[in-house]
Amino acid sequence: MDLHVHTVLSACAELEMLPGPIVERARALGLAGIGVTDHNSAENVLAVSEAGRRAGVAVFAGLELQAKEEVHILAFFPGAGQALRFQEEVYRQLPAGQNDPRRFGHQLVVSADGELLRENTRFLQAPLAWPLRECAEAIHAHGGLAIAAHIDRPAYGLLGVLGVLPPGLFLDAVELSRHADPAEWTAREPALRQFTLISSSDAHRLAEIAAQTWFRVAEPTFEELKLALQGTAGREAHILAVERRHVQ
Amino acid sequence: MTVQQIVDALGLKVLSGDGLLERAVSGGYASDLLSYVMAKAQPGEVWVTLQAHPNVVAVASLTDVACVIITEGIQPDEVTLAKARQEGVILLGTNEDTFRTVARLAALGLEG
Numbered sequence A: 001m002d003l004h005v006h007t008v009l010s011a012c013a014e015l016e017m018l019p020g021p022i023v024e025r026a027r028a029l030g031l032a033g034i035g036v037t038d039h040n041s042a043e044n045v046l047a048v049s050e051a052g053r054r055a056g057v058a059v060f061a062g063l064e065l066q067a068k069e070e071v072h073i074l075a076f077f078p079g080a081g082q083a084l085r086f087q088e089e090v091y092r093q094l095p096a097g098q099n100d101p102r103r104f105g106h107q108l109v110v111s112a113d114g115e116l117l118r119e120n121t122r123f124l125q126a127p128l129a130w131p132l133r134e135c136a137e138a139i140h141a142h143g144g145l146a147i148a149a150h151i152d153r154p155a156y157g158l159l160g161v162l163g164v165l166p167p168g169l170f171l172d173a174v175e176l177s178r179h180a181d182p183a184e185w186t187a188r189e190p191a192l193r194q195f196t197l198i199s200s201s202d203a204h205r206l207a208e209i210a211a212q213t214w215f216r217v218a219e220p221t222f223e224e225l226k227l228a229l230q231g232t233a234g235r236e237a238h239i240l241a242v243e244r245r246h247v248q
Numbered sequence B: 001m002t003v004q005q006i007v008d009a010l011g012l013k014v015l016s017g018d019g020l021l022e023r024a025v026s027g028g029y030a031s032d033l034l035s036y037v038m039a040k041a042q043p044g045e046v047w048v049t050l051q052a053h054p055n056v057v058a059v060a061s062l063t064d065v066a067c068v069i070i071t072e073g074i075q076p077d078e079v080t081l082a083k084a085r086q087e088g089v090i091l092l093g094t095n096e097d098t099f100r101t102v103a104r105l106a107a108l109g110l111e112g
């Protein structure tokens, strides 16, 4: 599965990141499920879920929050309804002011068929008023899973920006970006051993969607994902070696 | 003072915006958190940072800073450079760190 995929709602994503093409690409790669994680918003989750139902690809309802520290954290919820309710709280943490599409890019809300429904005018590329700890607390208070995103990256990654894993930050998993080697990063930062590590694509274009983490689950559902991240009940998640990724 | 004069004085590498270096510089600001830059950087200032991703270009354009100096020898990727060329944003590079760079800018007479 690939838990970190952007749609046209993310200003930095390509215009090809529409529900149909995303799930078709996922199906062609043999992915059982994908996570939809647009910046500070879940407004395309329902559309991708609908496209996923048609294509037989599970879609996890998510957002990629930008904490006050300018560090990204993925949030997943049992369904689109919970994600959208959580989004209302996220919107209250956004700074005032509007997106400047000419400079940052367009933020498009689309239907399952890829028709343009509206443009989101909020400044979704901005940091929330919540620091990381409050992001994680809010996610958990809404019954969600919190995963620190691409922690190795110098821009917006937890280790890249803060240098250390803040003690007491409760995370359900930690994500490495596509080129990061898990062995190298756990050697560099031994505290990572206490977390389940995953790797996802952070796809902003179709060709970037990829199978980088293998999940042993009975079916691709939120409850099973939760067990896999906990590593309980025979469920598990592990990062595929780079040379094995293409056959997945 | 112009961007060109700063490039010459500090020996900076011009990463984008070669044709735009006669722009006047009025002062400077240094931060790696984009939210602070958006709130505090003034048009015409030089912005010093070690960030080098595409949103740096968007923020530089939005705040209308005169140029961005990327420190620590960090090289922006091709997406960032293409966006900078398209937006007419001057990106300059140095191997020195932010403290040293700001100290040298201050020695030239630039103020925050």
Ligand SMILES: [Zn+2]
Binding pocket: A004, A006, A037, A064, A149, A202
């Ligand atoms: Zn992302």
